[in-house]
Amino acid sequence: MRKTYSSLGAESLNLILIGFGNVGRALARILWEKIDRLRGLGLSINVTGIFKSNGGFVDSNGLMLGEILEKSEQHKSWVPGASPLSHIEELPCDVVVEMTPTNVRNGEPGVSFIRKALEEGKDVVTSNKGPLVVSMKSLLSLAERKGCFLLYEATVGAAIPIFTVAREFLRHDRIICVEGILNGTTNYILSRMSEDKVSFDDALREAQEMGYAEADPTYDVEGIDAACKLVILANGLMNMDKHLSDVEIEGISRVTPEMIELAEEDGYLVKHVAYLDGEKMEVAPRLVPKNSPLAVGGTFNVITLNTELSGPLTFIGKGAGPRETASAILADIITIAKKRGGIKSGEHVA
Amino acid sequence: MRVKMRFNLADEPGQLLKALQPIAEFGGNVREISHLREEKRGNMLPVAVTFDVKDLDHLFKIRDAVEASGIQVAGIEPLMELHRKVVIMVGHVFATNIKDTIDRVLERGVKVRRLVARIKSAEDVSTVKFVLEADSSETLESTLRVLKKVAGEKNLFIAWS
Numbered sequence: 001m002r003k004t005y006s007s008l009g010a011e012s013l014n015l016i017l018i019g020f021g022n023v024g025r026a027l028a029r030i031l032w033e034k035i036d037r038l039r040g041l042g043l044s045i046n047v048t049g050i051f052k053s054n055g056g057f058v059d060s061n062g063l064m065l066g067e068i069l070e071k072s073e074q075h076k077s078w079v080p081g082a083s084p085l086s087h088i089e090e091l092p093c094d095v096v097v098e099m100t101p102t103n104v105r106n107g108e109p110g111v112s113f114i115r116k117a118l119e120e121g122k123d124v125v126t127s128n129k130g131p132l133v134v135s136m137k138s139l140l141s142l143a144e145r146k147g148c149f150l151l152y153e154a155t156v157g158a159a160i161p162i163f164t165v166a167r168e169f170l171r172h173d174r175i176i177c178v179e180g181i182l183n184g185t186t187n188y189i190l191s192r193m194s195e196d197k198v199s200f201d202d203a204l205r206e207a208q209e210m211g212y213a214e215a216d217p218t219y220d221v222e223g224i225d226a227a228c229k230l231v232i233l234a235n236g237l238m239n240m241d242k243h244l245s246d247v248e249i250e251g252i253s254r255v256t257p258e259m260i261e262l263a264e265e266d267g268y269l270v271k272h273v274a275y276l277d278g279e280k281m282e283v284a285p286r287l288v289p290k291n292s293p294l295a296v297g298g299t300f301n302v303i304t305l306n307t308e309l310s311g312p313l314t315f316i317g318k319g320a321g322p323r324e325t326a327s328a329i330l331a332d333i334i335t336i337a338k339k340r341g342g343i344k345s346g347e348h349v350a
Numbered sequence: 351m352r353v354k355m356r357f358n359l360a361d362e363p364g365q366l367l368k369a370l371q372p373i374a375e376f377g378g379n380v381r382e383i384s385h386l387r388e389e390k391r392g393n394m395l396p397v398a399v400t401f402d403v404k405d406l407d408h409l410f411k412i413r414d415a416v417e418a419s420g421i422q423v424a425g426i427e428p429l430m431e432l433h434r435k436v437v438i439m440v441g442h443v444f445a446t447n448i449k450d451t452i453d454r455v456l457e458r459g460v461k462v463r464r465l466v467a468r469i470k471s472a473e474d475v476s477t478v479k480f481v482l483e484a485d486s487s488e489t490l491e492s493t494l495r496v497l498k499k500v501a502g503e504k505n506l507f508i509a510w511s
Contacts, residue, residue, distance in 0.1 A: 262438050266436050284509070
C-alpha cells in the first residue's frame with residue numbers, strides 16, 4: 001500500500017524536477033514564492049533533486065530553491081554529471097516533474113525518465129509533449145498498472161485547465177468534437193497580418209524578435225506543435241490512440257495579405273485551427289467568423305469542447321509562457337496531493 | 351424542409367386562423383405569413399404561409415387537414431434552405447486551369463455564387479475567393495473534400511469557412 005501525504009504537516013510531499021530551463025526555473029520560483037499559500041492548504045513541498053542535462057542539485061533533506069535560483073551551478077548542492085535515472089530510486093520522492101525539451105521524433109529523454117519514475121511507483125507530472133505524442137497509451141497504461149498518476153495539463157494550452165475540466169466535470173458527458181487554436185506563435189503572426197496588414201515574413205520576424213517564435217520557426221509555423229497538442233487532446237479527452245501521423249497538417253507560411261483581405265470582406269478572419277472528431281484530425285488555416293469564440297487575437301490560445309449534454313464549452317488563455325506552464329504543473333501536483341489525501345477534502349485550492 | 355403553401359381565403363375575419371390551425375395542430379413550424387393583397391380577386395384574398403415540416407408525409411398530412419377544414423390549397427412550393435461556404439485559394443490558380451477547378455465544383459450540384467480574384471502578375475501567385483452555395487451542408491462538405499484534393503494536385507493553398 002502506498003503512503004498518503006499527510007495534511008497535518010507531519011510529512012512533506014517530495015518532488016524531483018527534471019529539466020531546469022525556463023519552465024523548470026519558473027516552477028522552482030513559484031514553489032518558493034507560494035510556500036506559505038501551499039502550507040495554508042496543508043501542503044508542504046520539498047524538492048529533493050533538480051536535474052539538468054549536465055548534472056543535478058541534490059539534497060535528500062530538501063533543496064533551498066531561492067539559493068539555487070540565485071547561485072545556479074555554484075550552489076553547494078550541485079553534482080556535475082548526476083543523472084535523474086539513478087536518483088529517482090535513491091532520493092526521497094513522491095512526484096517526478098518531467099520538463100525536458102520536447103522531442104517529437106522518439107520522445108527522448110522524457111520517455112525514459114517518465115517510464116523509470118512510474119516503474120519506481122512515483123506519480124508523474126509532465127509539461128513535455130514529446131513522450132505523450134510518441135507513446136501516450138503505453139505510458140498511461142504503465143501508470144495504471146503501477147497505481148500512479150501521470151498528469152499532463154501543462155502540455156496543451158499552458159494554464160488552460162482542459163484535461164482537469166474533462167476529468168472532474170465532464171465524466172458523465174461525451175465530447176463530440178474539439179476545435180481550437182493551440183499555437184500562440186501562429187496566432188500572433190496571423191493577428192498581426194490581419195490587424196496591421198504586415199506580410200507573413202515581417203510578422204514572423206517580429207514574433208522572433210519578441211521571443212514568441214524560435215530561430216527555426218518550422219515547428220510552429222508548419223503546424224507540428226499544434227498537431228502534437230491535438231494528438232494529446234485526442235488521447236487524453238476522447239480516449240483514442242492517435243499519433244502525429246494521424247493528423248492532416250497544413251501550415252500558415254503560404255497565407256498572403258490578399259487572402260486575409262478577401263476573407264475580411266466576407267466577415268472572416270484567417271486562423272490556424274486544430275480540429276478533432278471521431279473520424280478526423282486536422283490542423284489547417286481556416287476562415288473563422290469575426291464573432292466566433294475562436295476569433296482570439298495575439299498569442300492567445302482557445303479550445304472549444306463540443307459536448308453532447310453541456311453544449312459548446314470554450315476556454316481562452318495564454319497558451320505559452322514559463323509561469324503559465326509552471327502554474328499548470330503546480331495545479332497537477334496539487335491534484336495529486338489532494339487525491340492522495342494530502343489536502344483536506346473541500347479545501348479551497350484555487 | 352421548408353415549404354410555402356398558398357391559400358385563397360375569403361377576406362373576412364377568422365379565415366386565416368382556420369387555415370393555420372391544422373398546421374399548428376400537426377406540428378408544422380410557421381415561419382412567415384404574407385397577405386398578397388395586390389393579387390386579390392373579388393372577395394378572395396391569396397395568403398402564403400411558410401412553415402417547416404419533417405418530410406413529405408408530414409406535409410401531405412397537413413395539406414389534407416387544411417382542405418378537410420374547408421380551405422382551398424392553391425399551391426405548395428418547396429423552399430431551398432441555402433448553405434454557404436467560402437473557400438480562398440492561393441497559388442497559380444489560373445495557370446492550373448481554373449475552369450477545370452470550377453467544373454469539378456459544379457458537377458457536385460454546388461453553385462459558385464461569387465468569385466473574386468486578386469492577381470498581381472502572370473508570374474506571381476494569385477488569390478481567388480469562391481463563395482459556394484448548395485441546398486445541404488453535406489453537399490458542401492463533399493465539395494470541400496474534392497476541392498482539397500484538387501488543391502493538393504495543383505499545389506494550391508486553401509483556407510475555408
